Amino acid sequence: MRTPDIENFAKSTLIALDMWRLPVNPFAIVKEEGIELAPGRYGPKFDARIEFVGAERAFILYYRTAQHGRTESRVRFSLAHELAHFYLPSHREYLLSGRSHNSVIDFRSRNPRENEADEFASALLMPRELFLAEMDKRRRSFWTLSDLCRLADEEFQTSVTSTVRRYCQFDFEPCAMVVSEANRVNWAWHSDSMRALGMSHVPAGSRVPGTSRTAGLWKRLEGSDSLDAVGGLVPAQAWYERPYREELWEEAMPLGYTGLVLTYLTLQDPGSDD
Numbered sequence: 001m002r003t004p005d006i007e008n009f010a011k012s013t014l015i016a017l018d019m020w021r022l023p024v025n026p027f028a029i030v031k032e033e034g035i036e037l038a039p040g041r042y043g044p045k046f047d048a049r050i051e052f053v054g055a056e057r058a059f060i061l062y063y064r065t066a067q068h069g070r071t072e073s074r075v076r077f078s079l080a081h082e083l084a085h086f087y088l089p090s091h092r093e094y095l096l097s098g099r100s101h102n103s104v105i106d107f108r109s110r111n112p113r114e115n116e117a118d119e120f121a122s123a124l125l126m127p128r129e130l131f132l133a134e135m136d137k138r139r140r141s142f143w144t145l146s147d148l149c150r151l152a153d154e155e156f157q158t159s160v161t162s163t164v165r166r167y168c169q170f171d172f173e174p175c176a177m178v179v180s181e182a183n184r185v186n187w188a189w190h191s192d193s194m195r196a197l198g199m200s201h202v203p204a205g206s207r208v209p210g211t212s213r214t215a216g217l218w219k220r221l222e223g224s225d226s227l228d229a230v231g232g233l234v235p236a237q238a239w240y241e242r243p244y245r246e247e248l249w250e251e252a253m254p255l256g257y258t259g260l261v262l263t264y265l266t267l268q269d270p271g272s273d274d
């Protein structure tokens with residue numbers, strides 16, 4: 001399904017449920033749909049899974065709870081991801097045929113079905129119009145990573161990764177995000193206006209550039225498990241071959257204890273007045 005179609009599908013789902021307002025509560029949706037919840041500890045890598053049990057004609061949603069090493073926001077995103085498998089027609093067909101899978105959520109997977117479910121989860125928890133209205137209310141010209149974390153936590157109650165990605169997707173300013181693991185790039189996402197400035201690609205699998213703030217954070221993580229963020233100006237060429245800008249503002253933070261680091265790149269230096 002194309003992204004705009006997923007967006008519309010999520011919107012009409014919320015309207016049909018009479019839940020078109022923030023924060024969207026996936027637990028309430030699960031309850032409304034009569035899906036059985038099976039919270040638990042499960043394995044450390046486990047996020048969630050939904051199954052259709054034919055004998056009982058029931059859907060069961062297993063998930064790792066917030067008490068067991070997941071943030072509440074991440075759990076909500078996992079639930080919304082499973083709701084994609086429940087609602088999107090081809091996903092539902094797959095479940096009804098008796099198949100299921102342990103989900104890899106929050107844009108960590110390269111499987112198109114998982115990506116589609118993450119797209120749906122983002123659109124469900126952060127509908128375009130409601131997201132834009134929320135940003136409008138705050139009238140800021142740019143956002144720092146810690147601002148976006150607060151927005152994720154307080155307004156949308158969803159994962160930081162999905163919130164920052166959504167912000168980049170709506171292109172409020174030229175910006176990009178990179179998720180890395182063990183000092184290597186997992187994936188990156190660029191806003192359209194960032195692409196227009198010649199900054200459009202950070203190859204997956206490549207090493208985090210040595211002169212970036214993120215590389216400094218990875219170095220620190222070798223000897224410490226502090227979750228503190230880092231930030232500062234870097235030459236744009238640290239990340240891009242032919243950028244139309246000299247410098248970038250770079251912020252990076254560990255995504256809890258997942259072993260992942262989120263990097264946020266923008267043109268704005270929060271310390272400057274423009």
Ligand SMILES: [Zn+2]
Nearest residue numbers: 103104114117
């Ligand atoms: Zn899944």
